[in-house]
Amino acid sequence: MGEGMRASVLFVCLGNICRSPLAEGAFRAEAARLGLDVTVDSAGTGGWHAGDPPDPRSVAVARRNGVDISGQRARKVAKDDFRTFTHIYALDHDNLEGLRAVAPRDATAEIGLLLDLVRGDEGRAVADPYYGDDAGFDVTWRDVTMAAKALAKRLASEGWK
Ligand code: 4NP
Numbered sequence: 451m452g453e454g455m456r457a458s459v460l461f462v463c464l465g466n467i468c469r470s471p472l473a474e475g476a477f478r479a480e481a482a483r484l485g486l487d488v489t490v491d492s493a494g495t496g497g498w499h500a501g502d503p504p505d506p507r508s509v510a511v512a513r514r515n516g517v518d519i520s521g522q523r524a525r526k527v528a529k530d531d532f533r534t535f536t537h538i539y540a541l542d543h544d545n546l547e548g549l550r551a552v553a554p555r556d557a558t559a560e561i562g563l564l565l566d567l568v569r570g571d572e573g574r575a576v577a578d579p580y581y582g583d584d585a586g587f588d589v590t591w592r593d594v595t596m597a598a599k600a601l602a603k604r605l606a607s608e609g610w611k
Pocket of ligand 1: 579
């Protein structure tokens, strides 16, 4: 429960160039809409794309939906993330396992699967659109938007700032 505390949310996928940048963008927009004072970031369990901007297809789908994610840069999850963020959400099961595997003993963040936030979608993964076509990115946007709305509503109702 928040009780006036400031939440900080980290979204995690594999490369941090397709799915988690969209989750970051969608949640940033939804949090702003609800007036939540929250830190938002994203990262990858893999570091191959560190320093890269989001995939152009992610930038495009966000832009079509009124959100600019072009300024984001990929990074790998770090041990400190588990102590500095209050909530960390994995986009799929592999990355949830990856997070749990590298979490330090003194981790304080609540760690969960992103779509567990969405009633009726519990246990479902946000599919990796990287090797597919453009339509897959619309599916990703829809998934992360549902989760972003549910999360913003939950944080507001729990009393986070
Ligand atoms: P993401 O998608 O995890 O949603 O960012 C991927 C991006 C890059 C790779 C895999 C997935 N890759 O293998 O480089």
